[in-house]
Amino acid sequence: MKQMIKLAVVLGLLSFAHTSLAAKSWGITNEEKSVFKGVVVDVTCELTGDCPENCGAGSRQLGLKTEDQGVILVAKNLTLFTGAAEELHGFCGQEIQVDGLFTTHKNVRFFQVQKMRAVGGKWQKATRFHKAWAATYGGKPRKAKRWYRKDPRIKAIIERDGYLGLGPEKDAEYFGSQ
Amino acid sequence: MSINPTKNLFALAIITALLLFRPAFGAQGEQKTVTGEVMDTWCYVSQIMGASDFIVGTTHHVCAVWCAAGGIPVGLLDKNDGTIYMILGVGDNTDSVANSALMDIQSHEITAEGTAYVLDGINYLMIDRITEDKGVTNETHKIVGILPGEANPK
Numbered sequence: 001m002k003q004m005i006k007l008a009v010v011l012g013l014l015s016f017a018h019t020s021l022a023a024k025s026w027g028i029t030n031e032e033k034s035v036f037k038g039v040v041v042d043v044t045c046e047l048t049g050d051c052p053e054n055c056g057a058g059s060r061q062l063g064l065k066t067e068d069q070g071v072i073l074v075a076k077n078l079t080l081f082t083g084a085a086e087e088l089h090g091f092c093g094q095e096i097q098v099d100g101l102f103t104t105h106k107n108v109r110f111f112q113v114q115k116m117r118a119v120g121g122k123w124q125k126a127t128r129f130h131k132a133w134a135a136t137y138g139g140k141p142r143k144a145k146r147w148y149r150k151d152p153r154i155k156a157i158i159e160r161d162g163y164l165g166l167g168p169e170k171d172a173e174y175f176g177s178q
Numbered sequence: 179m180s181i182n183p184t185k186n187l188f189a190l191a192i193i194t195a196l197l198l199f200r201p202a203f204g205a206q207g208e209q210k211t212v213t214g215e216v217m218d219t220w221c222y223v224s225q226i227m228g229a230s231d232f233i234v235g236t237t238h239h240v241c242a243v244w245c246a247a248g249g250i251p252v253g254l255l256d257k258n259d260g261t262i263y264m265i266l267g268v269g270d271n272t273d274s275v276a277n278s279a280l281m282d283i284q285s286h287e288i289t290a291e292g293t294a295y296v297l298d299g300i301n302y303l304m305i306d307r308i309t310e311d312k313g314v315t316n317e318t319h320k321i322v323g324i325l326p327g328e329a330n331p332k
Contacts, residue, residue, distance in 0.1 A: 028224035044266050044274060047205045047295045047302060061251050061264065061274040070298030073264065075251050076220050081241065083220075083249030085275045103224040108262050109299060110223065110251075129248065148244040157243050157281060163324070163331050165239035165285045165314035171331075174319065178332050 022099050023114050030104040034111070037119065038064025038072060038098070040091045046071055055092035058132065062088045064098065064111070074098075076112035077126035081148050084113050087126040095119050100126075207293035212256050212263060212303060215316055216283050218242035219253040219262060227325045235285055235316030240329035242284040249275040254290060254303055263294065263303035272304070287312040 023033045042060045045051035055062055062085050063071040074084040088096075100114040113126045130144040137151065148154055162171035215234055221241060222230045232238070234255065246252050251274065254263045266272065268279040292305040324330040 026224070026226060028226050043264075043297070043302065044272060044304070047207070047266070047297060048304065050272060056273070056275070058249075059273040059275050061266070072298070073251065073300050075223075079248075081244040081248040081250070083245075083251065083275060085249050105223045105225060105230060106260060106262065107299075107301065108219065108223045110219075112220075112224075148248065151244075151247055153276075153278065153281060154243055154247050157284075158240065161239075161314075163240050163329065164236040164317075164319055166236060166317075175330075175332055 028103040032102040035099045038066040039095045040088050041065045055089050058085050058089050073110040074113050075110040078114050079127050079129045082129040086129045086132045205295045205297050207295050210294040211291050213289040214255045214257040216286050217253045217255050218245040220250045232322045235318035237318035237325050239285045246281045252280045263301045266304045268305045285314045287315045
């Protein structure tokens with residue numbers, strides 16, 4: 001009986017360690033690994049009452065409404081230079097469990113989601129952005145890792161404003177001298 | 179004075195109904211004018227690319243455009259007190275993800291009028307109109323170059 005209790009305690013501890021420390025460190029400011037549950041909400045809807053269907057279907061910043069910390073803004077996912085709306089809008093209004101990192105600096109504390117699941121469901125990596133981007137702009141999702149090099153909206157802005165944002169002439173002066 | 183139980187029950191029912199059916203949204207907005215730089219909130223707050231003082235302006239312009247297009251919240255960094263407002267929309271365009279109007283003015287110094295909200299410690303701003311746009315004024319590249327290196331065309 002004693003051995004059974006010991007085994008249960010060990011398994012319990014292992015299970016806790018797995019769920020609370022699963023997120024990978026990114027070495028960010030005041031990083032906190034966290035696994036928690038919350039209901040996916042459209043932040044603008046929470047503030048203003050302007051509530052499109054499906055939390056804006058990817059057009060709105062989303063948060064997780066929790067019992068103890070209020071609405072947590074989810075700012076980031078796992079892919080390069082991308083946010084979390086594409087990862088979470090499919091769960092609009094549902095309670096989900098997320099695994100990721102908090103970062104805090106100055107007056108802001110927000111969350112990077114690395115994995116998420118419907119409560120009781122299977123964990124999914126927060127990498128849906130590539131699939132959504134490829135569906136809009138073409139190509140295969142696995143080829144969309146460097147989407148920001150190919151995105152026509154970005155190309156047009158850089159062509160107009162340059163890499164410094166000061167215009168092509170300033171770019172030529174600065175980068176030409178490097 | 180007699181107590182009428184029916185009236186009391188009726189009043190209780192009305193109060194309960196009002197509490198149950200009050201709008202789900204509860205933050206009180208405040209009209210505000212903010213002057214500051216349009217910026218990439220993730221790289222600034224996480225400091226994943228270096229000290230936040232240099233993750234603004236020309237140094238970080240291209241990355242800020244990438245991040246805005248990728249759906250990371252775009253912020254307005256108040257030049258007076260350093261408050262970061264998460265921008266929820268501009269005028270009639272209430273997209274807060276990859277809003278083309280915000281992508282166009284990344285790194286610009288602007289003055290914006292709108293409604294400010296605070297929700298669980300985060301400041302948000304729904305911009306009604308931009309009254310001044312000075313373009314990119316923060317020439318941080320002269321001090322630290324381009325960050326990240328991947329954003330350097332060289």
